[in-house]
Amino acid sequence: MRRRSFLLSAGAGAAALAGCLGDDGGETTETTDGDGAGGANATDGPTTGEGTTSGTTTGTAASVSGTLVVATYPTWVEGDSPAGTWVKEAFESEYDATVEYTTPDSRFSYFIRRAAQGAPIDADVYLGLNVDELIDLDEKAGGDVLSPLSVDAPVKEGLQFDPQGRAVPYDTGYISLVYDETTVEAPATFDDLLTEEYRGDLLAQNAQSSATGRAFMLHTVKAKGEDGYLDYWQQLQDNDVRILGNWSDSYTAYENGEAPMVVSYSTDQVYAHQAGADLSRHQVGFLNDQAYAQPEGVARFADSEQQELAQAFVEFLLTPEAQGEIAQRNVQYPATTNAELPEEFSKYTFEPEEPVTFTYEELKGNVDEWVDQWARQIAQG
Structure with a gap:
């Protein structure tokens, strides 16, 4: 969504506005958008080894460490100043960890198909999940593909879209x-x-x-x-x-x-x-x-061997600093009420008096x- 960069140069084309919640990420399996960062979840994508970016920066010692494979949509890691680059560098500076991004062409549908076929899930975290995709996963592959997350962050009322607590919102449009x-x-x-x-x-x-x-x-x-x-x-x-x-x-x-x-x-x-x-x-x-409202969530795969590191990554995404950076770089609203945002952001963004959305159950x-x-x-x- 499913997609946009805050630091756009003058004269940037319309495709730049199609940010993470637009038609290039978070699409359901039936959608086939082609908006730059894509929403083509209906087509089969490569294995998650393709399109992977990684780094080796090592930060301070922490209780969790290792390599975390985060599957996501292309604009999370593309553009002049993508949210993914900032998150990767900042997270690695705090943990003895390496974040590797992978961007399968068919987005979350790739993992739905693998789970339905009983194939291994070759990622630890998925970032960019929406409620339609979560429903599709549960209907086609069952409800045990993702593991519940426990977070202590002031997520805005009404944005939580997973009644089982497996997907946690990190921004919304x-x-x-x-x-x-x-x-x-x-x-x-x-x-x-x-x-x-x-x-x-x-x-x-x-x-x-x-x-x-x-x-x-x-x-x-x-x-x-x-x-x-x-x-x-x-x-x-x-x-x-x-x-x-x-x-x-x-x-x-x-x-x-x-x-x-x-x-x-x-x-x-x-x-x-x-x-x-x-x-x-x-x-x-x-x-x-x-x-x-279109909240976008992050989830942890149940088969991941990096459960603690994935939990730490999700908690990091919901910190005030990370929420502010993600909102600016994705040109979306933060999911929490305590995000650190510059005055300019609120000057050029508008929230409705009454956000509306359907729940998972609805x-x-x-x-x-x-x-x-x-x-x-x-x-x-």
């Missing part, structure tokens, strides 16, 4: 509207988008092939109910909403002036400010004063059906 205030006024409600004033103004993404599109669709289920969301989407289509394959496609179309509104992230102005863009074209709007057994129904009636209708 909010799906919102980004709009050009020189062309349109922000719609206040979902119903406003159905009026003539906004005919043809909105760019959205396919809920089958985009994490961003799926989150927006799920928000409409929240707003209109599972008996009303398809009717709402039919009305959106009647009002000439344009649905593109993934976030990158839609955001590029937006930047090219093809429409004055796009479904994107409430941290959009961080990218726009760093890129020297006109902020009037990067205003953030919340429908019904809400936004759909999505299990429902999300695939909701998406399939949406695809049959809207994407293929």
